[in-house]
Amino acid sequence: MRPRGPLAAEALGFAAAGAAAYAVDLALFVWLRGPGGFGPLTAKALSFLAACTVAYAGNALGTYRRRPPAVSRARQYGVFFAVNLAGAVVQLLCLACSHYLLGLTTPRDDVISGAGVGMALATVLRFWGTRTFVFGAATARDERAPAAGG
Known part of the structure; x- marks a missing residue:
């Protein structure tokens, strides 16, 4: 099923990038807290940073790839x-x-x-x-x- 209209396509791309970022956040947090041996706040800070990077890459290279960066x-x-x-x-x-x-x-x-x-x-x-x-x-x-x- 194809999204209807540019806003729907944008929301779908944003959701896909967000889902990938969530998976990275969760998996990395669990690994850092367990085998990684990090404390909860350090583990969450690192997994949040990694997830933000994945979400940014997904949006910059996917969802918003046709928009050249203004900065x-x-x-x-x-x-x-x-x-x-x-x-x-x-x-x-x-x-x-x-x-x-x-x-x-x-x-x-x-x-x-x-x-x-x-x-x-x-x-x-x-x-x-x-x-x-x-x-x-x-x-x-x-x-x-x-x-x-x-």
Whole structure:
């Protein structure tokens, strides 16, 4: 099934890059915490950095490949990292509000607020921030370009 329209194709590409980044984040975190012997915060920081790099590469070389960078790739990656960091803060804020302000303290509550609601809100923020600040708004030329795979 092909996406209908440029925004749908963009969202699909963004989701694919995000899924790959999530897999890297999870696998690397588990390895660093186990056989790697790292503490939880160091392991998470390293896996987050690796996941951001994978997501950036997927978006720069895939989803937004037709948009030439307006700034250097290094600066573009820095902005991308900042957008992803803001998404992580959103997830943490959802968890903190649910756990400490609303008193929803069971492990299930934490998963729902952090990995459910927080992830959904963070994904919306990341998509908007990535297309707005990192790769710029679509131009008329981009909208006329054929979607990936067709």
